[in-house]
Amino acid sequence: MIFDALLLDRLRSANNVVFFTGAGASIESGIPTFRGGKDSFWVDFDVETFATLDGFLNNPKQVWQWYAQRRLQIQGLQPNLGHQVMARWQAKASKVTVITQNIDNLHQRAGSQAVLELHGNIAQYKCVRHHPVTTSVDLTVSEPPLCPQCGTLIRPNVVWFHEALPASTLNLAEIASFESDVFVSIGCSMDVQPAASLPYLASQCGAYVLQINPESTDLDEYAHCNLRGKSGEVMPKLWEAVWGECL
Numbered sequence: 001m002i003f004d005a006l007l008l009d010r011l012r013s014a015n016n017v018v019f020f021t022g023a024g025a026s027i028e029s030g031i032p033t034f035r036g037g038k039d040s041f042w043v044d045f046d047v048e049t050f051a052t053l054d055g056f057l058n059n060p061k062q063v064w065q066w067y068a069q070r071r072l073q074i075q076g077l078q079p080n081l082g083h084q085v086m087a088r089w090q091a092k093a094s095k096v097t098v099i100t101q102n103i104d105n106l107h108q109r110a111g112s113q114a115v116l117e118l119h120g121n122i123a124q125y126k127c128v129r130h131h132p133v134t135t136s137v138d139l140t141v142s143e144p145p146l147c148p149q150c151g152t153l154i155r156p157n158v159v160w161f162h163e164a165l166p167a168s169t170l171n172l173a174e175i176a177s178f179e180s181d182v183f184v185s186i187g188c189s190m191d192v193q194p195a196a197s198l199p200y201l202a203s204q205c206g207a208y209v210l211q212i213n214p215e216s217t218d219l220d221e222y223a224h225c226n227l228r229g230k231s232g233e234v235m236p237k238l239w240e241a242v243w244g245e246c247l
């Protein structure tokens, strides 16, 4: 794979790099994209039931158990080479921010620090009034326990449909995009707002925008460079080309 010399220069000299990941970054770990179809992961997934607050309040036990199963499934999967390269990049370069739309916790398991999770984390919990679960609550039970602070149901800490993104996280993601010298969009379908606006914000503020995706997206014509391929294949080669060392 031959990389554009300008891209390599910009990555080597960047003071601020953003890696922005979507569902495509986790496919190689075994987590299919939502649009990917009817495999075991998304089978019987009904958006209104499993991805809205009303669905949870109407079927708390069913939704709780569905998320518990998905959480266990994800725990049995491993971060892929793409996640590993991003974690290593964070350790090597001056400032690297990882922003993700994924809820699978795989960046952290690969070693990334301070990941900005726009859609929450399936391994974390909060109550329906958004108190984070920090005290000892038995989460292994078959139906949602009650919040020790307010007595409402405890739910997964993921962003459901009709819910706003966590404001402070989105704010930090916007600042990181604004300040970035190179913004790398990886496996993002670019059709979920407001997250999809981040590469445009970065570009308007002078960043070089690189997109890594096997498929074309709305970002294609806007990105300075498009690399067609999977994260776990492209990222190790990019690492080697930029840093001159093997993984």
Ligand SMILES: [Zn+2]
Pocket: 127, 128, 129, 130, 131, 147, 148, 149, 150, 151, 152
């Ligand atoms: Zn509460």
